[in-house]
Amino acid sequence: MTHSDRGPDARSTDIASGAGVPRWIAASLNFCSRCGAELRFGAIEGEDRLRSSCPACGHVAYVNPRLVVTTLPVTDDGRIVLLRRGIEPGLGAWAQPGGFLEVDETVAEAAVRETFEETGLQVRPGEIVGLYTRLEAAVVVLVFEALVVGGTPAPTPEALEVQAFHADAIPWSGLAFKTTYWALVDWLERRHPHLRAPAFTVGR
Numbered sequence: 001m002t003h004s005d006r007g008p009d010a011r012s013t014d015i016a017s018g019a020g021v022p023r024w025i026a027a028s029l030n031f032c033s034r035c036g037a038e039l040r041f042g043a044i045e046g047e048d049r050l051r052s053s054c055p056a057c058g059h060v061a062y063v064n065p066r067l068v069v070t071t072l073p074v075t076d077d078g079r080i081v082l083l084r085r086g087i088e089p090g091l092g093a094w095a096q097p098g099g100f101l102e103v104d105e106t107v108a109e110a111a112v113r114e115t116f117e118e119t120g121l122q123v124r125p126g127e128i129v130g131l132y133t134r135l136e137a138a139v140v141v142l143v144f145e146a147l148v149v150g151g152t153p154a155p156t157p158e159a160l161e162v163q164a165f166h167a168d169a170i171p172w173s174g175l176a177f178k179t180t181y182w183a184l185v186d187w188l189e190r191r192h193p194h195l196r197a198p199a200f201t202v203g204r
């Protein structure tokens with residue numbers, strides 16, 4: 001499969017498609033969550049993919065990626081807000097606010113909630129900048145552009161520093177994640193097409 005066949009969301013992942021359940025997830029798939037019996041990895045009737053399932057009750061332990069909802073908050077003078085991460089992964093490096101979607105909220109609600117929790121800013125989510133697959137972490141990262149409509153930027157347990165950057169002063173060499181890099185590239189292309197991002201160098 002060529003790069004383009006995988007879609008633009010694959011720019012942020014470094015491993016090939018089709019490698020199955022990551023080892024770090026498989027390591028926690030030992031027992032049936034329904035009846036407690038030991039799971040067996042192998043063929044499932046009617047499915048073309050090997051999976052873990054329960055020989056006692058038939059429960060199939062499906063493994064699917066989680067959705068990470070994030071924002072690129074933009075101030076009324078057009079600066080973009082990033083935070084310096086206070087937790088691993090990416091401790092000390094710059095990223096956009098965001099987190100895992102909860103099961104009882106919409107993606108827009110998650111974007112507002114996570115942005116407030118991590119930066120102290122109230123935002124109104126706008127256009128979707130992009131979707132970025134990260135097979136290494138079994139996540140898909142959704143990135144909204146979001147207008148800052150209130151709040152006060154302040155450090156939080158998850159952010160050592162919250163700072164607004166002009167489009168030509170984005171801290172490209174200190175980004176935490178490839179997903180952040182590609183979101184900023186796509187945002188720049190849309191809002192500041194005359195600016196060019198350097199190649200991704202650090203982070204993961």
Ligand SMILES: [Zn+2]
Nearest residue numbers: 032035054057
């Ligand atoms: Zn079972």
